[in-house]
Amino acid sequence: MPHTFRGRLSHVRGQLRFIIAIVSLFLAVGVGALWRRSEKIIEFVELRWGHVPRAEEYSCYLLNLQFYDGLLRAQLRRDYFEPEVFKGKADNWKRDFHEAFPIGWDGSVSSDAIANLSSTAEREISHEHAVSSAWEGHREDIWTFVFPQWPLLIPFLLLPAWRAIQFIRSRRLKKAGCCAVCGYDLRASPERCPECGTLTPAAST
Numbered sequence: 001m002p003h004t005f006r007g008r009l010s011h012v013r014g015q016l017r018f019i020i021a022i023v024s025l026f027l028a029v030g031v032g033a034l035w036r037r038s039e040k041i042i043e044f045v046e047l048r049w050g051h052v053p054r055a056e057e058y059s060c061y062l063l064n065l066q067f068y069d070g071l072l073r074a075q076l077r078r079d080y081f082e083p084e085v086f087k088g089k090a091d092n093w094k095r096d097f098h099e100a101f102p103i104g105w106d107g108s109v110s111s112d113a114i115a116n117l118s119s120t121a122e123r124e125i126s127h128e129h130a131v132s133s134a135w136e137g138h139r140e141d142i143w144t145f146v147f148p149q150w151p152l153l154i155p156f157l158l159l160p161a162w163r164a165i166q167f168i169r170s171r172r173l174k175k176a177g178c179c180a181v182c183g184y185d186l187r188a189s190p191e192r193c194p195e196c197g198t199l200t201p202a203a204s205t
């Protein structure tokens with residue numbers, strides 16, 4: 001453990017970055033497993049998240065994610081009601097909405113979703129914006145995006161990959177007798193790098 005406050009701070013920061021990189025790697029494994037699974041098994045993992053309006057709210061959002069065939073289908077739905085219409089229909093509509101779209105996640109598939117899948121449009125990269133209305137004074141906006149799942153891995157792999165490169169680089173520099181941070185030659189000053197001020201492990205023991 002380095003003795004100076006700055007040294008200790010950079011030590012803690014380094015450890016924190018390491019933990020974040022590990023967590024990120026685990027998430028990447030999870031995303032990768034979901035992708036591989038959904039490619040083999042034509043089955044959904046469906047995530048629904050949103051909120052049902054309370055008394056004086058006239059709109060609500062629902063995000064629906066479906067993983068299948070190596071694809072992710074993300075659908076954002078916005079329902080809007082004119083206040084006068086909503087007051088009359090609120091209770092019925094809330095009940096219908098809860099039944100049709102229970103918030104949560106589900107490993108099973110609705111027959112509607114299977115019917116949608118049989119159309120090729122749902123198996124290609126696409127996006128669309130549809131507007132429809134179930135009642136007068138009601139409007140629903142639906143944005144649908146279908147895209148491959150594998151690019152979702154990239155953000156989760158960036159940090160671990162960068163950490164791995166840094167680790168290999170600093171080990172190589174240390175072996176060569178150089179500063180692990182900036183690469184300055186430390187043979188003349190083995191305790192502390194004169195270029196960037198980094199303490200070497202020899203100095204902290």
Ligand SMILES: [Zn+2]
Binds near residue numbers: 182183194195196
């Ligand atoms: Zn240095």
